[in-house]
Amino acid sequence: MSETKSKPLSMDDLVQEVLRTYGREALSFTELASGYANINYKVETTTGPVLLRLCRQQPEPLLRYEVLLMKRLRQLSFPTAYPIARLDGDYITRAGGENLMLYDFIPGQEPEVNASTAGEIGQAVGILSTLQPEPVLQKTNAVHINNCHQLIAEFSQAANRYPDIFSYFKEQTAYLEPLLEKPLPTGIIHGDVFPNNTLFEGNRLLAIIDFEEACTDHLLMDVGMSMNGFCFVNNQLDMVLAEHFLAAYTRHRPLQEEEWALLPVYLQWGAHGMLSWHLRNNLLYHEKPQQLARVRELMERTITLRKSEEIILNNLATLARHQAWN
Numbered sequence: 121m122s123e124t125k126s127k128p129l130s131m132d133d134l135v136q137e138v139l140r141t142y143g144r145e146a147l148s149f150t151e152l153a154s155g156y157a158n159i160n161y162k163v164e165t166t167t168g169p170v171l172l173r174l175c176r177q178q179p180e181p182l183l184r185y186e187v188l189l190m191k192r193l194r195q196l197s198f199p200t201a202y203p204i205a206r207l208d209g210d211y212i213t214r215a216g217g218e219n220l221m222l223y224d225f226i227p228g229q230e231p232e233v234n235a236s237t238a239g240e241i242g243q244a245v246g247i248l249s250t251l252q253p254e255p256v257l258q259k260t261n262a263v264h265i266n267n268c269h270q271l272i273a274e275f276s277q278a279a280n281r282y283p284d285i286f287s288y289f290k291e292q293t294a295y296l297e298p299l300l301e302k303p304l305p306t307g308i309i310h311g312d313v314f315p316n317n318t319l320f321e322g323n324r325l326l327a328i329i330d331f332e333e334a335c336t337d338h339l340l341m342d343v344g345m346s347m348n349g350f351c352f353v354n355n356q357l358d359m360v361l362a363e364h365f366l367a368a369y370t371r372h373r374p375l376q377e378e379e380w381a382l383l384p385v386y387l388q389w390g391a392h393g394m395l396s397w398h399l400r401n402n403l404l405y406h407e408k409p410q411q412l413a414r415v416r417e418l419m420e421r422t423i424t425l426r427k428s429e430e431i432i433l434n435n436l437a438t439l440a441r442h443q444a445w446n
Contacts (some may be wrong), residue, residue: 129216131149134215134216135161137164137216137344138172138213138215138222139172140332141206141207141208142206142207142222142444144165144166144167144206145166147164147166148163149162149163149164149172150162152171157179158174158175158330158332159174159176159208161173161202162191166179168225169225169435170204170222170223170224170225171223171225172220172221173220173221173222174218174219175212175218175220175332177332178219179219180261183211184212186203186331186332186334187203187211187212189257189331190202190203190331192251196250196327199325199326199327199328200329201225201319202223202224203221203222203223204222204223206222223329225414226319226326226327228319228326228327229319229321230315230318230319230320231325233315233350233351233353233361233379234323235360235361236364237323237350238361238365239365240324240325241313241318241325241346241365242364242365242366242369244328244372245310245342245346246368246372246373247372248306248309248310249339249342249369249372250373252445253306253336256398257308258336258416259334259336260335261311261333261335261336261341262333262335263311263394263397265293265296265300265365268293268303268396271400271404272286272290272293274404278405279373279404280403280406280407282412285416288422288423289399292392292422296385299367300338300389302378304379304380304382305338305340305376306337306338306339307336307343308335309342309345310345311337312330312332312333313328313345313346313349314349315349315350317349327361338375339379339431340375340379340382340383340386343369343398344383344385344386344388344389344390345390345394346365346390347387347392348387348390348394352421355379356424357387359435361440365423366439367439374438380437383432383436384428385429386426387432388425388426391418391421391422391425392418395419396416398411398415399413403410403415
């Protein structure tokens with residue numbers, strides 16, 4: 121006698137099944153603008169709106185790391201959308217072949233990049249830098265120089281070949297590697313603070329979201345990555361925005377002299393690391409014109425930053441002296 125296969129759940133059935141584990145009833149749901157990995161839904165319930173996430177990038181152990189980290193962030197009153205516990209106290213639901221989580225819904229918007237928003241982000245990332253790592257919160261950054269080498273090894277077998285990108289990537293990886301080995305302060309970082317991972321009301325930060333890439337790394341990595349998100353205009357570093365970001369950040373954690381000296385390198389590493397993420401997920405094997413355009417934008421940015429290292433360093437030295445006086 122053959123087994124009867126169960127029919128896959130419709131999205132409506134999936135939402136209702138998941139919400140029941142929270143003791144809630146879904147009235148309606150709407151898909152929100154999705155990133156490259158997850159799918160998010162705003163779900164209207166009898167007790168108000170929530171965010172339902174289909175977690176398609178991270179396996180369950182890394183989702184549990186995120187839950188633990190969010191519990192620590194709550195102690196700092198950090199501005200984020202916190203996960204909601206089910207009736208049984210767990211935070212992750214397996215249904216329809218998916219890992220799903222429910223979060224607070226925060227009705228904000230993606231911000232305009234300006235001096236005020238750069239300062240808001242600098243302050244929040246500075247607060248995050250004060251969170252002390254502990255053994256249970258140790259996790260390696262997915263954006264790592266070793267992953268760059270693994271990508272380079274795949275270039276010859278990739279379904280999609282980009283000779284100019286591959287040539288750039290090999291040379292820039294070799295340039296960055298010894299500089300990234302220099303010892304610097306480490307701690308918990310978000311690792312992906314870009315406008316599409318933040319919610320604002322006007323110029324006021326409501327939440328930094330999507331802590332899936334959070335990990336332990338050089339704290340300067342978060343500075344460089346976040347500045348890539350909030351201190352560039354027309355793909356060029358804007359020193360006015362940089363000043364607002366750094367002034368707010370250093371109120372919570374002053375940068376060491378070596379960090380000021382290496383910040384131009386970490387600005388490059390932020391862009392190069394994001395480029396590596398796009399190649400890995402999964403531009404080497406799937407054609408995605410929008411994602412390819414982003415890779416070329418990041419490549420151009422990194423090349424420009426490297427050519428301008430000395431100028432940037434001089435500008436940063438002026439900022440460092442100014443902030444030391446204040």
